[in-house]
Amino acid sequence: MRMGGRLAAAMEVLADIETRQRPAAEALRDWGRTHRFAGGSDRAAIGNIVYDALRHKRSSGWLFASDTPRALAFGALLLEWGKTPETINALLDGDKFAPPLLSESELQTLHERLAANMPNEARANCPDWCIPLLQSSYGKDWAEEGAALASRPPLDLRTNLLKGKRDTLLTELLATQAAKTEIAPHGIRIPPIEGSGRHPNVQTGKAFATGRFEVQDEGSQIVAELTVVRPGMQVLDYCAGAGGKSLTLSAMMDNQGQIFAHDALPARLAPIAERIKRAGSRNIQIAAGASGLGPLENRMDLVLVDAPCTGSGTWRRRPDTKWRLTRQQLDARLADQAGILDIAANYVKSGGLLAYVTCSIFPDENENQIKAFLARTPDFHPEDHAALWSQHFPGHENRVRIGTGISLSPARSGTDGFYFCALRRN
Numbered sequence: 001m002r003m004g005g006r007l008a009a010a011m012e013v014l015a016d017i018e019t020r021q022r023p024a025a026e027a028l029r030d031w032g033r034t035h036r037f038a039g040g041s042d043r044a045a046i047g048n049i050v051y052d053a054l055r056h057k058r059s060s061g062w063l064f065a066s067d068t069p070r071a072l073a074f075g076a077l078l079l080e081w082g083k084t085p086e087t088i089n090a091l092l093d094g095d096k097f098a099p100p101l102l103s104e105s106e107l108q109t110l111h112e113r114l115a116a117n118m119p120n121e122a123r124a125n126c127p128d129w130c131i132p133l134l135q136s137s138y139g140k141d142w143a144e145e146g147a148a149l150a151s152r153p154p155l156d157l158r159t160n161l162l163k164g165k166r167d168t169l170l171t172e173l174l175a176t177q178a179a180k181t182e183i184a185p186h187g188i189r190i191p192p193i194e195g196s197g198r199h200p201n202v203q204t205g206k207a208f209a210t211g212r213f214e215v216q217d218e219g220s221q222i223v224a225e226l227t228v229v230r231p232g233m234q235v236l237d238y239c240a241g242a243g244g245k246s247l248t249l250s251a252m253m254d255n256q257g258q259i260f261a262h263d264a265l266p267a268r269l270a271p272i273a274e275r276i277k278r279a280g281s282r283n284i285q286i287a288a289g290a291s292g293l294g295p296l297e298n299r300m301d302l303v304l305v306d307a308p309c310t311g312s313g314t315w316r317r318r319p320d321t322k323w324r325l326t327r328q329q330l331d332a333r334l335a336d337q338a339g340i341l342d343i344a345a346n347y348v349k350s351g352g353l354l355a356y357v358t359c360s361i362f363p364d365e366n367e368n369q370i371k372a373f374l375a376r377t378p379d380f381h382p383e384d385h386a387a388l389w390s391q392h393f394p395g396h397e398n399r400v401r402i403g404t405g406i407s408l409s410p411a412r413s414g415t416d417g418f419y420f421c422a423l424r425r426n
């Protein structure tokens with residue numbers, strides 16, 4: 001397929017996402033099923049246009065004074081693919097599968113707007129109702145932070161220290177432009193893709209099959225490091241999901257001590273068994289149901305609450321979710337988080353740590369949630385997060401925001417948006 005056909009396909013997929021309010025990955029998969037002639041590189045290019053269009057939805061809407069699938073797909077090429085209106089028309093000219101070229105009136109609007117300053121609301125690329133939330137998180141930097149959340153993400157890996165060293169892995173990944181992560185001590189970063197490119201499929205190689213790394217955003221690695229877990233500790237991973245954090249903690253503990261992996265939804269834990277085996281982790285056990293947790297009350301050195309949240313910190317990777325997110329969903333997550341904190345706190349021993357993590361950038365899910373918890377649970381107090389950060393990541397003081405907890409963001413730390421707060425039990 002040439003660019004014209006790919007662009008037309010992306011418009012079709014964007015229309016499907018919009019009209020049926022469905023996830024981008026599902027719409028792309030269905031398009032692939034009904035268009036078998038499209039090869040792997042066509043699908044990758046169409047996917048890139050669709051994801052870029054969703055990332056830059058409001059910027060494109062402003063540039064075209066329209067938010068049709070056509071405007072969004074063309075906008076992706078202008079905003080992420082380094083094209084100009086003229087190079088786009090030249091590229092599509094004579095391609096019988098291409099959508100109609102940019103018209104005179106579209107060109108006029110584009111030229112006026114490309115020469116003007118884009119309003120912050122368009123630059124930040126998020127729904128109107130989220131703007132006050134970004135403003136309260138980031139103050140004057142809110143639009144810049146929103147824009148960074150609309151950029152293409154890198155592919156981050158975490159070296160599994162139970163199986164080998166980062167330097168060895170790096171030499172094997174040389175062809176992928178992999179480099180050490182700037183902050184996380186065991187991370188490897190493969191830069192964001194360009195144009196119609198694809199990230200290497202690292203999970204098909206021997207290094208992955210033998211458990212020498214996991215795919216994990218650098219931010220997720222950093223928050224795990226901040227728990228300061230040590231070999232021999234007793235740990236409850238209360239919202240373990242597929243086990244990403246459990247595996248990280250297991251390597252930090254050098255397989256010594258015990259991690260109890262729990263989740264309210266047993267199905268979410270299902271992938272963990274295979275991941276544990278691959279990683280060579282020997283100190284993780286599943287703690288299913290309330291009865292499995294009973295004996296752990298007041299006994300844990302560390303309880304990690306990697307809480308269910310809106311995922312607003314991961315908008316670079318899942319830009320479709322930001323347009324589907326509603327205030328009601330946020331409120332439901334807030335209630336979940338408060339309930340989970342109250343229950344999980346019971347498993348922390350006196351002098352132990354309750355570590356609260358979200359991949360959200362909204363203050364209500366982060367600092368405000370913690371302040372409310374502390375107000376109703378006086379036997380916990382927050383650690384000194386400035387000291388915690390500078391002890392662990394000296395030289396990176398400006399890469400995070402520190403208050404009651406530590407906040408990471410694409411613009412500041414170059415990671416997904418994360419929040420971390422460590423609370424010590426008296």
Ligand SMILES: C[S@@+](CC[C@H](N)C(=O)[O-])C[C@H]1O[C@@H](n2cnc3c(N)ncnc32)[C@H](O)[C@@H]1O
Nearest residue numbers: 239240241243244245263264265268306307308
């Ligand atoms: C952010 S995800 C966890 C990700 C995981 N820790 C990782 O690193 O891969 C949040 C998890 O919380 C679980 N969850 C939701 N409500 C819960 C509850 N009331 N108690 C325990 N887990 C809950 C969800 O099923 C989901 O797996």
